[in-house]
Amino acid sequence: MMPAAPHDERLERIYAQALRLYPVRFRAAHGAAMRQTFRDALQDRSFSRRALIPMVLRDLVTSLAKEHFAMLRDTFLRPALLFNAVVLAAISTVLAIALYTIPQQVLRQGANDPQIQLAGDLAARLEQGVAPTEAVPAIAVDIARSLSPFVIAYDDQGRPLVSQAQLDGKTPVPPIGVFNYVRLHGEERISWQPVLGHEHGVRIAAVVQRVNGPQPGFVLAGRNMREVEAREQQVEQMAGLAWIAMLGLILLGTVAFGWCTRQKPA
């Protein structure tokens, strides 16, 4: 074998250093043979340096990208690893939905608590024959601004008789379907957005009860849901952050586990 020229030795040393950029397993398997191939190319006088060096540089760039991508694919796209990650992501998604749904339902159901009692008391008084004007408290409640509970008495056709609640100076009336349902079932609990002259975006947690007796009708006890909805939104944000954090941990765990269990050079 002819001794290598100093310039060729320098090129070979540089190429040997460049080989360190390949993934460890690939370098362990082929590094020595690649260096030998490069040495053979340097010693082949039919292969001009002007053609060889740019070709090897291009080859380094493309094959480095290819081998690193193959290494990442072999490390992280193993079916067992992906399956575990997908299962954990599904579990965390169910958990996040539960983290939102359960407190949201507790908050929403809790928003009815005073109204249930108020509607029951008012219906009982009206059934005892107390006049609506006496049974309904005189204190007016602007439901666009106040969070106080309020009551409204309606006649058997759903027309307001006496009301504490005012919205744009009018008494809000729920859809006729609500009265029809209560006529059959005795009570209904609804989230209701009154539609009057101006759109306030006010939502009411309302309990509607049937009034029986000589003057049948309906009573509605309600409360602005502004605070409850603000808390629901906080719960939604916290559940969303918890979900993102869980997915982040799963991603980190999957990457770490994949890296620790990757195929290592023999």
Place this chain on the structure above:
Amino acid sequence: MATATAPAAPLTPAVFAILLSLAEGEKHGYLIMKDARAPQGGGLRMGPGTLYGSLERMMRDGLVEESGISDDERRRYYRLTSQGHTVLAVELERLDAAVSSARSHGLLAHGGHS
């Protein structure tokens, strides 16, 4: 005719050039590179990274194997497996059919070189 293990898609230029080179017999890396660079080998400028990356995948797919014979511990020799021969034959038939089709459409002179 070998069609039992026909490749699903045309071979990459590097894989085809390596198969074609090794069809003559077992060779080491630089000889394969040199064959690929020659016009009759496909005129492919393939560096050591592409060569050994392709050889690794071809060994995994059972198309080539190391012969175990070497004149230098750093110089490895490779040869085609029977599956490698089959895949090369199928690819050559595919290319031959394409060339025949080109000829029949007047895109290539009869008996001429592409």
